[in-house]
Amino acid sequence: MPRYLLLQVTACCSILGLFIFLLILLPLSFSYIDYYDYGLEQRKSTGKVNTDRVYNVGRYWLGPDKKFLKYPADQQILFLDEVSVFSDGGKDSVGLTFLVDIYLTYAINEQEVGELHRELAKSYRSVIESRTNDAIKNSAITITFSDYFENRKTVEAQFREAVQARWNSNPQLHVTLDQFHIGRIRIPKTVATKQLEALVQNERTAKEQYLQDARLEREKTAVQVNTINLQTDQLLRNTKAQAALIVANANAKSEEIKLSALNNGTRDLLQSIGIKSQNETIAYTYIRNLQNRENLNLMVSYLSDENIVKTSAS
Structure with missing residues (x-):
């Protein structure tokens, strides 16, 4: 038991x-x-x-x-504060060194987690940060300083493409970039002073060019005005000369017509009153001319035997 x-x-x-x-x-x-x-x-x-x-x-x-x-498996956030970049000088400024804040998110590709561990293990974050810095600095040298303020979206797009391309270069990081934004841009005082001096110098150069252009335009305008005035004077003189010639020709033609009409009328008159001799014709013409003078009073009465016409001033 x-x-x-x-x-x-x-x-x-x-x-x-x-x-x-x-x-x-x-x-x-x-x-x-x-x-x-x-x-x-x-x-x-x-x-x-x-x-x-x-x-x-x-x-x-x-x-x-x-x-x-x-x-x-979710989105990971990476903040890069005060990344030192050097800008392209461009045509109107010199290259400048300044600081840029970068904010981005990324996600690990699910099917590539094993490869990520074999190649990088837990150090992938530091590798991502290092490659991101390199990509931004290398891309920044092709962007002018003014583009960071005037074409911010374009700069963000260029940085984004550069970062993703750097991540995909061998050995790949096996992550995909999602959000990407440029944050605050910090300009050192010395850089700001240098940039301001460059902008002021550009404005002075533009001002001097404007003054030279204005002076040249005034000279061109004065030449054009003088040319127009000369052309106007010449046109007026030619017009006056042509008008005077036309008037003179008209007056001459008028006198010619009047004289022709007077001669024809006198001939017809003399024929109708029976004056045929040369002396009588001359006497008639003389009397008619005296009648046409405004400063003479002509009184004709029965002529004496001497046939003398007497006149008196009015």
Whole structure:
């Protein structure tokens, strides 16, 4: 009887021990992945990581000697404060060194988490930051200083393309750039003073050029005005000369017509009154001319035998 009881007690203890062992072992054999993580199998005893399979959100049976090495599945934020860049000099300014704040987000490519771990492991963040700095500095040398204020969207797009291209260069970072923004631009006092002096000099040069252009335009205008005045005077003189010639020709033609009409009328008159001799014709013409003079009063009465016409001044 005691032997039987001993066996029962032993069996109960074994079952209880097995139950306790399973109770402890089972929770240790399950591993969990949250929605914001990716996971790779890692053996606890050796630290070896299996990069062949990438786990996403869920609960998995891995065994008590395994766990998940997790990588972020959501967007990661990178702030780069006061990145020193050198701008392109361009046509109207010299190159300047100043500071730019960069804000961006990126995400790890799910199917490439294993490759990311094999190549970079947990140091990928520092590599991303280093490559981002290099890409921005190399791209900035092709952008003029004024573009950072006048064409900010264009500058952001160029920086974004440069960063993504640098990330994709071998060895790749296995991440994708999402948001990218240029923050505050800090200009050192010495740089601001230098830029201001350059802008003032540009304005002075533009002012001098404007004054020279204005002086040249005034001279051109004066020449054009003088030319127009000369042309006007010449046109007026030509017009007056032509008008005088036309008037003179008209007067001459008028006198010619009048004289012709007078001669014809006198001839017809003399013929009608029967004056035919040369002396009588001359006497008639003389008397008519005297009548046409305004400062003489001509009175003709019966002529004496001498046929003398007497006149008196009016």
